[in-house]
Amino acid sequence: MVGAGLSGAVIGRKLAEAGHSIVVCDERNHVAGNCYTERDKDTGVLVHVYGPHIFHTDDEEVWSYVNRYETFMPFVNRVKTTSGGRVFLLPVNLHTINQFFDKTLRPDEARDFITSIADNSIEEPKTFEEQALKFVGRDLYEAFFKGYTVKQWGCSPTELPASILKRLPVRFNYDDNYFFHRFQGMPENGYTGMVEKILDHERIELRLGHRFTRAESEAFDHIFYSGPLDGYFDFELGRLGYRTLDFERFYYDGDYQGCAVMNYGDLEVPYTRITEHKHFSPWEKHEKSVCYREFSRACEEGDIPYYPIRMADEKALLQRYVERASQEQKVTFVGRLGTYRYLDMDVTIREGLDTADAYLRSLAAQQPLGSFFVNP
Structure with a gap:
């Protein structure tokens, strides 16, 4: 192997x-490869060294398999995004729509509203941008998808295939669980211990x-x-072409952002997101915090290939x-x-x-x- x-x-x-x-x-x-975890010696926080890995699946056999080697604790990934100086929920849901447009729409009303602002002239989206415009319209696309995508992939969304945005995560209810899967969790003692046991x-x-x-x-x-x-x-x-990630690690005395993942949709912000690692283990209590600012760039020789x-x-x-x-x-x-x-x-x-x-x-x-x- x-x-x-x-x-x-x-x-x-x-x-x-x-x-x-x-x-x-x-x-x-x-x-454990890129899902390697270790305890930060200064804070005791369990850190996802190569970026966060959140386990989610509908495969019951796989869920049983990982639980043979490590106890998986309940964890729901509730992502936030900062755009235009305001904080919103991701994926785009009913709360996001009402907050962004300053409305109080019910689910059916929100669905009709999004249909009305979407670009219905696009019949068969060929690019990432066309896919987004067809389903959510320009305002939501530019606030939540455009800048983030440029930073993540290093090119215009007009150059990316529509398949990258296979299903646009838009919900017409208040569910802010980032994933749809039945089984979601985090290994109590980290992925490293799990792989060591395997x-x-x-x-x-x-x-x-x-x-x-x-x-x-x-x-x-x-x-x-x-x-x-x-x-x-x-x-x-x-x-072969890859995107790689650079992490700027920093410490904070207390709770830095109040959530595990905060995306940054504005192009002017050079990083794509900040992850606060103690929130990936909510069953633990830590006074101090370890955070990563995450930067995406083209993978070069000697870099770790990610995407x-x-x-x-x-x-x-x-x-x-x-x-x-x-x-x-x-x-x-x-x-x-x-x-x-x-x-x-x-x-x-x-x-x-x-x-x-x-x-x-x-x-x-x-x-x-x-x-x-x-x-x-």
Whole structure:
């Protein structure tokens, strides 16, 4: 398993339980990948070191799986956004609409009102901007979506495909739960402890601070690779595009913003959001606070890749790498980086469990698993 994040841990554990001897390696000196958590030594706050990760799923089997290794505490993500010097609720809901337009609309009235201000001349939205204008109109788009999107993706929303805004989160009630899923929560002692427990098996050997090279493949029956797809091939066809994040960490004596996540929709504010990490563990009490200002920019060599861009040029290059990967005999590319897809944690775990099952079936049938269980 190349990578000690969720993909490597989940696949490795299932195959270890099936009797295989597993080596899990990671070039970082810790497990859990980007969902790594640790206690801040000055405040005692549990910090999401690479940015916040909130677990949410409708997959009951995945929910049961993570609760085998860590107690998940109730947590509802209630995001706020600052725009034009005012604070609003996200996703856009009935309270947001009434507050923004200084109205007291009922649900049906709000629905009709939004329809009246939406750009109904757009029949088939092709860009992010057209998608937003068609569903909420220019005022809400410019207040909550335009500036944030420019900062997050580094380009105009007119250059982004409508698919990025697959479903516009607008609710005509007062529900401010950011997610729709049945199961939502946070691991009581952090994701690091959970992943450590998943990897705690007598047949699993963990090698941290170890950078995998293709030359090592000969020593193994199969490689599950969750590092960057282009990195496996030493970027020989070029680099796939990603956005990365920079975090400006600061401390506050007390409660800085009163919520876990505060977005900033105005383009004049250089960061996309501020996260206050003690609010991700509301069952704990801390006098002092640890906060992150979050900045998005183009990923360069040596940076941590976060969000695959997947624009036309990247998709063309991705196809070339997929074709190159299909020539590999005993390597399967998995996870967010291995398949160049944005994946929530529950989907990563589901695909890990299913990939391990597929590998066991392929062994029983004496058939190769293939380079991708999920084709990117």
